Amino acid sequence: MLYLNGQFLRPEDAKISALDRGCLFGDGVYEVIPVYSRQPFRLAEHVHRLDASLASIALPNPHSAAEWMELVQAVIARQDYDDQSVYLHVTRGSASERDFPFPQDVEPTVLINPAPLVTPSHEQKARGVRAISHADFRWLRCDIKSLNLLPTVLLREAAKRAGCAECLMFRDGWLSEGAASNIFVVKDGVIAVPPKDHLILPGITYDLVLELAKQHGLPLEVRRISEAETRAADELWMTSSTKEILAIVELDGQPVGKGQVGPLAQRMDAHYQEFKQTVMRG
Numbered sequence: 714m715l716y717l718n719g720q721f722l723r724p725e726d727a728k729i730s731a732l733d734r735g736c737l738f739g740d741g742v743y744e745v746i747p748v749y750s751r752q753p754f755r756l757a758e759h760v761h762r763l764d765a766s767l768a769s770i771a772l773p774n775p776h777s778a779a780e781w782m783e784l785v786q787a788v789i790a791r792q793d794y795d796d797q798s799v800y801l802h803v804t805r806g807s808a809s810e811r812d813f814p815f816p817q818d819v820e821p822t823v824l825i826n827p828a829p830l831v832t833p834s835h836e837q838k839a840r841g842v843r844a845i846s847h848a849d850f851r852w853l854r855c856d857i858k859s860l861n862l863l864p865t866v867l868l869r870e871a872a873k874r875a876g877c878a879e880c881l882m883f884r885d886g887w888l889s890e891g892a893a894s895n896i897f898v899v900k901d902g903v904i905a906v907p908p909k910d911h912l913i914l915p916g917i918t919y920d921l922v923l924e925l926a927k928q929h930g931l932p933l934e935v936r937r938i939s940e941a942e943t944r945a946a947d948e949l950w951m952t953s954s955t956k957e958i959l960a961i962v963e964l965d966g967q968p969v970g971k972g973q974v975g976p977l978a979q980r981m982d983a984h985y986q987e988f989k990q991t992v993m994r995g
């Protein structure tokens with residue numbers, strides 16, 4: 714069952730107008746929330762980022778944080794599987810004609826559509842994954858989790874065709890992020906990550922990694938990272954809500970460090986899993 718504009722429906726019964734601005738213009742924002750054993754992870758943080766994305770596109774938030782949390786829990790409860798990836802989007806709704814400026818008196822479209830959660834396999838965790846790189850040709854508001862995902866579609870397709878899990882992006886010689894993940898770089902025992910500015914998505918996992926590094930006394934710097942530095946890293950990690958912390962062991966066919974999952978990736982992943990277990994136990 715999914716949720717669409719106030720109703721719980723079977724996916725085959727859910728219909729959105731052909732004039733929905735999400736469909737016509739990508740005029741909307743989204744979130745993906747991981748759910749373990751029916752418990753959403755970092756839900757308040759996702760709802761907070763959704764609010765920030767909506768504010769950035771001047772789309773009034775149709776729900777309070779408490780209402781969002783209730784709605785997400787109601788969707789989770791209606792599924793017949795425990796581990797879920799809850800996709801949620803809000804568009805500016807559907808007007809009577811295709812016109813760029815904001816329409817007046819139009820209700821936003823709210824969709825909450827869960828799917829079974831797919832986290833990295835044990836093999837991927839143990840061996841790490843491969844990545845390619847590409848120039849970052851996205852716009853300059855990558856901090857908004859917008860429905861305009863054509864660059865992501867093209868870059869992830871290129872990664873898939875190359876047998877890789879992710880595509881790292883560089884803008885003017887500087888690391889930005891992965892097509893659908895944030896990227897951490899390790900050199901000589903120090904973890905580094907680019908700052909949360911308009912060039913990257915402020916990842917929920919990014920924030921948690923920063924928190925965990927602080928808590929466990931691991932050195933971490935938030936700063937710009939050059940392409941050369943990225944390619945000379947001892948370790949590279951990709952992070953996202955569904956991929957968690959995943960080591961990249963090969964970039965553009967070249968080994969990253971020793972070409973194996975590094976000690977800091979293993980340590981951070983252990984801290985992450987421990988944190989998750991603690992939260993889930995309540």
Ligand code: PLP
Binds near residue numbers: 892914918919954
């Ligand atoms: N950066 C981009 C472009 C993303 O699409 C995502 C997630 O999909 C992330 C970073 C990671 O964000 P989060 O940790 O909130 O899942």
